[in-house]
Amino acid sequence: MKIITKTADLDAFCKECATQEYVTVDTEFLRERTYYSKLCLIQMAYKGQGNENAVLIDPLSNGLSLDPLYTLFKNESVVKVFHAARQDLEIFFVDKGVIPSPLFDTQVAAMVCGYGEQVGYETLVRKIANEGLDKSSRFTDWSTRPLSDKQKTYAIGDVTHLRVIYEHLKASLDKSNRAAWVDEELGILTNPGTYIVEPDAAWKRVKTRNGSGKMLAYVRELARFRENYAQAKNIPRNRVYKDDALLELAATKPSGMDQLKKSRLLLRDARGGSIADGILKAVKAASQVKPEDFPKAPVQRVKKQGTDGLADLLRVLLKASAEEAGVATKLICNTADLDAIASGERDLPAFSGWRKKVFGENALQLCDGKIALSANKDSVKIVKI
Numbered sequence: 001m002k003i004i005t006k007t008a009d010l011d012a013f014c015k016e017c018a019t020q021e022y023v024t025v026d027t028e029f030l031r032e033r034t035y036y037s038k039l040c041l042i043q044m045a046y047k048g049q050g051n052e053n054a055v056l057i058d059p060l061s062n063g064l065s066l067d068p069l070y071t072l073f074k075n076e077s078v079v080k081v082f083h084a085a086r087q088d089l090e091i092f093f094v095d096k097g098v099i100p101s102p103l104f105d106t107q108v109a110a111m112v113c114g115y116g117e118q119v120g121y122e123t124l125v126r127k128i129a130n131e132g133l134d135k136s137s138r139f140t141d142w143s144t145r146p147l148s149d150k151q152k153t154y155a156i157g158d159v160t161h162l163r164v165i166y167e168h169l170k171a172s173l174d175k176s177n178r179a180a181w182v183d184e185e186l187g188i189l190t191n192p193g194t195y196i197v198e199p200d201a202a203w204k205r206v207k208t209r210n211g212s213g214k215m216l217a218y219v220r221e222l223a224r225f226r227e228n229y230a231q232a233k234n235i236p237r238n239r240v241y242k243d244d245a246l247l248e249l250a251a252t253k254p255s256g257m258d259q260l261k262k263s264r265l266l267l268r269d270a271r272g273g274s275i276a277d278g279i280l281k282a283v284k285a286a287s288q289v290k291p292e293d294f295p296k297a298p299v300q301r302v303k304k305q306g307t308d309g310l311a312d313l314l315r316v317l318l319k320a321s322a323e324e325a326g327v328a329t330k331l332i333c334n335t336a337d338l339d340a341i342a343s344g345e346r347d348l349p350a351f352s353g354w355r356k357k358v359f360g361e362n363a364l365q366l367c368d369g370k371i372a373l374s375a376n377k378d379s380v381k382i383v384k385i
Contacts, residue, residue: 001051001152005061011068013044013055018072020046022079024162025100027088028142028155035230035237037091040142042069045159054160056152060143066096073100081166083107083121083158085189093195101190106162108185109169112178114326121158129164133157181354185331199227203295206243208250213294218250220295221282229278241270241279253283304343310366311342316373317366320380321359332359341367 004010017023028041045054059066073080073092080100082088084107092098110119115127122133137154147155173179188194203220210216223246230237241249245265254260260279261271270276315338322329333341333350340348341363351360362382365371372383 001156002055003147003152004055004057005064007063007065007068010057010064010066014068014072016053017044017046018075018078020078022046022081022104022166023072024081024159024166025088026082026155026158026162027091029087029091030141030143031236033236035234036094037087038143039091039095041147041155042066043155043159045156045163047163051156051160054156056147056155058145060145070096070098073098076101079104081106081162083124083162083165084118086194089189090195093192097192099190099192103186103190104166104170104182105186105189106165106169108189109173109182111328111331112181112185113169113172113176114328117328117330121162124165125157125161128168129161131161133161178354184353197227197231199224199231202227202237204298206246208247210251211297213291213296215250216295216297217289217293218253218283218286219246221286221289222246222249222279225278225282229275239267240275241266245270249279249283250286253287254280255283256280303339307339307342311339313366313373314338314341314363316375316380317362317382318359320373320382321362323379325358327358 004013024043024045026043027039028043029037029039031037039059042057042059043054044057047053057066057069058064070092072078079102081104082100083105085103085105089099089103092100106121106124107119110124111117115124122135125131125133134150134154137148137151140148140151142151170179173182200220203216203223206219206223208215208219226237226240226246229240242265245263245267248263248265252259252263254263257272257276257280260266260276263271270279315335318329318333318338322332325332332355333348337348337350341350346364349355350363362371366373370385372385374381374383
């Protein structure tokens, strides 16, 4: 099993990959103690059998530059194949601002091909490659060196079996003319905005029952400081203070160190030093926000009375449509969107692109009373009225 620790060797391998139709990629990383993921291992392979044409790349090696890899990621003639790519892509984007292109995500493709919702890699290996995986090394410490043989075997399997899975799913998509469906779904993954966390918007992820503008002003300032501090120190935001402590601070509004130390929920490290100073400054800044500048709580969807029956019918239609198309229901429409459709909303993903043809058009006709649903033992059928 080849392990790359030198830039020259990585450059040579990436040049080999540049002559291929596709490469499979995976990573191992740690994030429990840091804000940003710590990249510990990169696995790559191109067409071949077993461990042939597959390598492990050790980014922790002294002097190893990943520039040849990023050059390959920008090569538009080679498809980069991942499974559940979001966290992998975030690592590369944060490190170098690069998103591999063109991209293929086998988890997304599997949902389009009828393998269920957010299907795991192990399931696809079993169903498509007819192989088993030993997942016991999944949660090991990937930053330790040397890597054990068991870790190496586990890691390399994440890209060797992926070749078989990719080729199978690609053939299925080509046969059903659904490759464009996958490309449409990859829009979020290939959007740089997906991986940028703006401290100014950090308050939106904090769940609070008090939606008053004044309260949200304190939540915003405290969340902004926490995000900036966590990014600067590269520690998890919960290591600064947790959401419940943030909400306590937003409610008590401490103006001095004595009041701050009375907090029940703050971690010990946050009761003094730079974190405590930052908290007090955030509270002061929030107290000076003018009412016209208060943040506004996200608009909540209001479910109209009397639409439960229609929503239930839409759920039946969705399930029938998904089964007929061989696509995971979650990929077409979620429960909240079904309730919104029943309540009259139309600016939704279900009414654009491939979803409109599979489900959206019939959903509109059902809402307008132009079709009905008929059930028998085996299926649900659409009946025109």
